[in-house]
Amino acid sequence: MTIAAEGKPDDSAQQAGRPALLQSEAAQGIALISPTFLYALAMLAVPILVTFAHSFWTQNYMDIDRTFTLENYRIALTEPIYRDLLWRSLFISLTVSFVTVVLAYPIAYYISFHGGRHKGLWLFIITIPFWTSYLLRVMSWKVILGFNGVLNSGLMALGIISEPSTAFLYNTNAVIITLTHAWAAFAILPIFVSLEKVDRTLIEAATDLGDGAVRRFLRVTLPLSMPGAISALMIVMIPTVGDYVTPRLVGGKDGVMIANAIQAQFGKAANWPLGAALSVTSMVVVTAMAGATVFILRWAARQAR
Amino acid sequence: MPETPMIKIDHVTRAYGAFKALDDASLTIQKGEFFSLLGPSGCGKTTLLRMIGGFDNPTSGTIYLDGQAMNGIPANRRPTNMVFQSYAIFPHLNVAQNVAYGLKRLRLDAVEEKRRVEEALGQVSMAHLGKRGATELSGGQRQRVALARALVMRPKVLLLDEPLSALDKKLREQMQVELRKLQQAVGITFILVTHDQYEALAMSDRIAVMFSGNIAQVATPKDIYQRPVNRQVADFVGGMNFVAAEIVGEDSGTITVETTSFGRVKTEKPVQFVTKGKAATLGIRPERLRVLWDDATDKYEIAGKVVDRHYFGEITHLIVEVPGMEQPLSVSETNNFGADDIPVGAPIRLAYDPDALVALAD
Numbered sequence: 001m002t003i004a005a006e007g008k009p010d011d012s013a014q015q016a017g018r019p020a021l022l023q024s025e026a027a028q029g030i031a032l033i034s035p036t037f038l039y040a041l042a043m044l045a046v047p048i049l050v051t052f053a054h055s056f057w058t059q060n061y062m063d064i065d066r067t068f069t070l071e072n073y074r075i076a077l078t079e080p081i082y083r084d085l086l087w088r089s090l091f092i093s094l095t096v097s098f099v100t101v102v103l104a105y106p107i108a109y110y111i112s113f114h115g116g117r118h119k120g121l122w123l124f125i126i127t128i129p130f131w132t133s134y135l136l137r138v139m140s141w142k143v144i145l146g147f148n149g150v151l152n153s154g155l156m157a158l159g160i161i162s163e164p165s166t167a168f169l170y171n172t173n174a175v176i177i178t179l180t181h182a183w184a185a186f187a188i189l190p191i192f193v194s195l196e197k198v199d200r201t202l203i204e205a206a207t208d209l210g211d212g213a214v215r216r217f218l219r220v221t222l223p224l225s226m227p228g229a230i231s232a233l234m235i236v237m238i239p240t241v242g243d244y245v246t247p248r249l250v251g252g253k254d255g256v257m258i259a260n261a262i263q264a265q266f267g268k269a270a271n272w273p274l275g276a277a278l279s280v281t282s283m284v285v286v287t288a289m290a291g292a293t294v295f296i297l298r299w300a301a302r303q304a305r
Numbered sequence: 306m307p308e309t310p311m312i313k314i315d316h317v318t319r320a321y322g323a324f325k326a327l328d329d330a331s332l333t334i335q336k337g338e339f340f341s342l343l344g345p346s347g348c349g350k351t352t353l354l355r356m357i358g359g360f361d362n363p364t365s366g367t368i369y370l371d372g373q374a375m376n377g378i379p380a381n382r383r384p385t386n387m388v389f390q391s392y393a394i395f396p397h398l399n400v401a402q403n404v405a406y407g408l409k410r411l412r413l414d415a416v417e418e419k420r421r422v423e424e425a426l427g428q429v430s431m432a433h434l435g436k437r438g439a440t441e442l443s444g445g446q447r448q449r450v451a452l453a454r455a456l457v458m459r460p461k462v463l464l465l466d467e468p469l470s471a472l473d474k475k476l477r478e479q480m481q482v483e484l485r486k487l488q489q490a491v492g493i494t495f496i497l498v499t500h501d502q503y504e505a506l507a508m509s510d511r512i513a514v515m516f517s518g519n520i521a522q523v524a525t526p527k528d529i530y531q532r533p534v535n536r537q538v539a540d541f542v543g544g545m546n547f548v549a550a551e552i553v554g555e556d557s558g559t560i561t562v563e564t565t566s567f568g569r570v571k572t573e574k575p576v577q578f579v580t581k582g583k584a585a586t587l588g589i590r591p592e593r594l595r596v597l598w599d600d601a602t603d604k605y606e607i608a609g610k611v612v613d614r615h616y617f618g619e620i621t622h623l624i625v626e627v628p629g630m631e632q633p634l635s636v637s638e639t640n641n642f643g644a645d646d647i648p649v650g651a652p653i654r655l656a657y658d659p660d661a662l663v664a665l666a667d
């Protein structure tokens with residue numbers, strides 16, 4: 001009797017307390033993210049909306065005609081120059097992202113599986129190049145790849161080539177090499193994280209069931225670290241399509257990408273609506289390409305089983 | 306000529322720096338045996354099992370598998386398969402794909418592979434769940450898949466590292482029975498690692514009891530329980546009352562001791578027994594002491610007083626203080642006759658069989 005009497009008020013207090021607590025938790029959550037959220041809204045969503053709106057308008061010398069038109073998209077999609085630039089940008093970003101992931105994977109693998117107690121140190125060492133500015137790193141590639149650069153002098157000293165080659169700098173290759181280096185660390189981290197999550201007993205189980213080192217990698221480690229490899233791919237692919245500085249500095253005439261054309265429309269050519277339409281087009285195309293890549297890789301992984 | 310043992314552990318040591326996880330262990334396991342490695346956590350059971358499976362190498366000594374020395378042979382080329390403690394089910398594969406994993410390398414034709422997968426799933430009562438995803442399984446089902454995945458390889462030896470410890474009590478007991486039945490059906494040598502004495506007793510043909518890297522006793526469950534060689538084994542496998550005794554006579558196989566409460570007892574000497582002066586220790590299991598009700602009498606009885614009582618449903622543990630004994634006796638009595646109603650403080654008389662008193666090495 002006494003126990004029941006004591007139990008009751010406790011129960012009801014808890015029941016009444018719970019929704020209030022939840023409410024306040026939700027409220028706290030919103031309050032916590034609101035500065036970031038507002039910042040993102042102001043700095044990301046609003047500019048995108050402005051760009052989107054501009055892409056349907058027309059430039060009239062100094063002012064903008066705000067009647068709806070699809071003319072900019074017609075130009076962006078059919079003019080050979082823009083079409084070629086877009087294709088090249090996609091090709092470069094696809095190549096860069098695949099090459100980066102292929103190069104980053106063994107490094108991440110090494111750190112995760114053989115880093116021992118020094119994993120943290122290894123990751124730290126990888127970030128060291130990023131202490132210098134991006135511009136400096138691009139410039140140093142100029143020094144390496146240039147006409148009188150490290151690579152040419154080295155190859156000449158070895159007697160592999162007799163005179164400096166111009167094949168290294170101011171072309172698509174130079175852009176790919178520079179971007180690959182620039183994004184390496186960003187690809188290593190997600191791959192590393194997903195490799196860390198691979199339960200080592202699973203690899204032992206594969207060994208137990210007869211797999212040697214190569215087979216157990218292909219059948220267990222690789223498929224289970226695929227999410228990390230895919231995010232690395234996306235992390236590199238999406239921003240490199242729109243890269244502007246690298247093609248500008250090391251790309252020469254043949255290495256120009258879509259972002260350089262967009263910059264020209266917003267700058268010298270002073271055609272904001274066309275620039276906006278090019279931006280929106282590349283955004284849509286990149287999203288489609290990223291989606292398609294994820295889809296194809298997932299499908300391939302399923303087939304491999 | 307005796308049959309080649311399935312496993313021969315020959316003076317195997319595994320050292321981590323100065324620490325020996327396994328210290329000069331020797332052991333033979335026969336073909337078709339259900340063998341258990343029993344011991345408290347950290348005593349080196351997993352270390353030994355992993356060395357048999359090829360996941361770790363002895364610092365010194367040799368492991369023979371079916372007569373063949375295993376030194377340097379990696380896990381993927383040994384005729385053993387393992388059921389891991391965490392089950393290690395491949396999360397990216399469904400149940401049937403998990404079971405077929407090791408078969409892929411054998412390049413069987415599709416029909417034969419399917420037949421073997423289904424047979425293995427049938428053996429563990431999972432026949433209908435082949436298409437189920439690995440992440441959609443209960444603990445018991447995961448355990449069955451791990452078992453099927455290993456059995457489908459038809460290994461000479463199946464290694465099981467605490468396979469039941471993650472299951473709840475009811476399921477664990479059910480799986481103990483099933484596992485034992487399965488072993489008898491397939492005839493494969495099973496080596497089970499467990500820290501659960503009841504599990505080892507219930508399932509094994511023979512048990513090796515281990516403490517801190519050493520094998521203390523290898524015997525059948527009944528011998529382990531009834532004839533433990535030393536205090537440590539006796540204490541680890543079930544409860545045991547220790548009785549201080551004085552040696553009054555000794556020949557090659559037996560000793561005669563004098564105790565304050567149990568009188569004069571003649572008992573077998575265990576192998577490891579070394580006499581040091583006059584002192585010795587006897588042991589008697591709590592259930593070998595029987596409560597004498599009312600005016601019943603027995604040829605062998607002792608009297609004491611109940612000082613505590615623990616109720617366990619089907620049995621009651623009575624803690625009985627006996628004059629002249631340092632430690633009170635623990636008595637396990639079934640509740641048929643009302644042992645759970647004996648009041649604390651009541652005088653009590655206990656009957657025993659002198660054969661139940663065993664001499665224990667230190």
Ligand SMILES: Nc1ncnc2c1ncn2[C@@H]1O[C@H](COP(=O)(O)OP(=O)(O)O)[C@@H](O)[C@H]1O
Nearest residue numbers: 321325326344345346347348349350351352353
């Ligand atoms: N890789 C290792 N390095 C150092 N000590 C280890 C290692 N693996 C196991 N040990 C030690 O060896 C002892 C036995 O371990 P283990 O065989 O896992 O015990 P258990 O009987 O619980 O399975 C433990 O004290 C453990 O700490």
Ligand SMILES: [Mg+2]
Nearest residue numbers: 347350351352
């Ligand atoms: Mg263990």
